[in-house]
Amino acid sequence: MPTAQQLISPVATTVLKYTAKAQVAVFKLTDGRVGSNWRIGAGFRKPVPTLLLEHRGRKSGRSFTTPLVYLEDGDAFVLVASHGGLPKNPQWYHNLVADPDTHIHVKGQGRLAVRARVASPEERAALWPRLVDLYADLARSQSWSVREFPVVILSPR
Numbered sequence: 001m002p003t004a005q006q007l008i009s010p011v012a013t014t015v016l017k018y019t020a021k022a023q024v025a026v027f028k029l030t031d032g033r034v035g036s037n038w039r040i041g042a043g044f045r046k047p048v049p050t051l052l053l054e055h056r057g058r059k060s061g062r063s064f065t066t067p068l069v070y071l072e073d074g075d076a077f078v079l080v081a082s083h084g085g086l087p088k089n090p091q092w093y094h095n096l097v098a099d100p101d102t103h104i105h106v107k108g109q110g111r112l113a114v115r116a117r118v119a120s121p122e123e124r125a126a127l128w129p130r131l132v133d134l135y136a137d138l139a140r141s142q143s144w145s146v147r148e149f150p151v152v153i154l155s156p157r
Contacts, residue, residue, distance in 0.1 A: 032107030052105035058098035077154040085141030114154040124151045
């Protein structure tokens with residue numbers, strides 16, 4: 001697993017950007033049969049489910065689709081704004097805070113309308129152990145980060 005410093009490099013940023021674009025295209029093309037599992041880092045031995053999150057740029061107004069690891073919690077989907085442990089929250093997080101009504105694509109469930117909200121401290125405390133069990137690299141990147149990763153809950157609307 002790379003460190004936050006390695007992820008900041010322009011080469012790593014470019015590789016991650018184009019890898020995500022390819023994953024989105026393949027996921028959509030195959031309806032999630034390919035691209036619906038994260039197999040990097042701890043996900044290599046224990047693949048982690050991924051969904052596609054649609055979000056609108058809060059400044060640009062452009063539409064974006066981002067592949068993200070998720071945890072199912074009842075009828076909700078739980079995301080972590082880890083951004084690989086980088087010092088700032090990812091853009092998708094800020095976009096959801098500004099415009100919480102959106103859609104996700106989930107393998108076997110298609111495109112779903114959801115509303116995003118940031119988990120309360122109590123909810124985060126309850127969900128965090130389950131998220132780390134799902135994807136152990138979250139604990140590692142949280143340990144070197146200067147910020148606490150926000151947990152976002154997507155509920156059906």
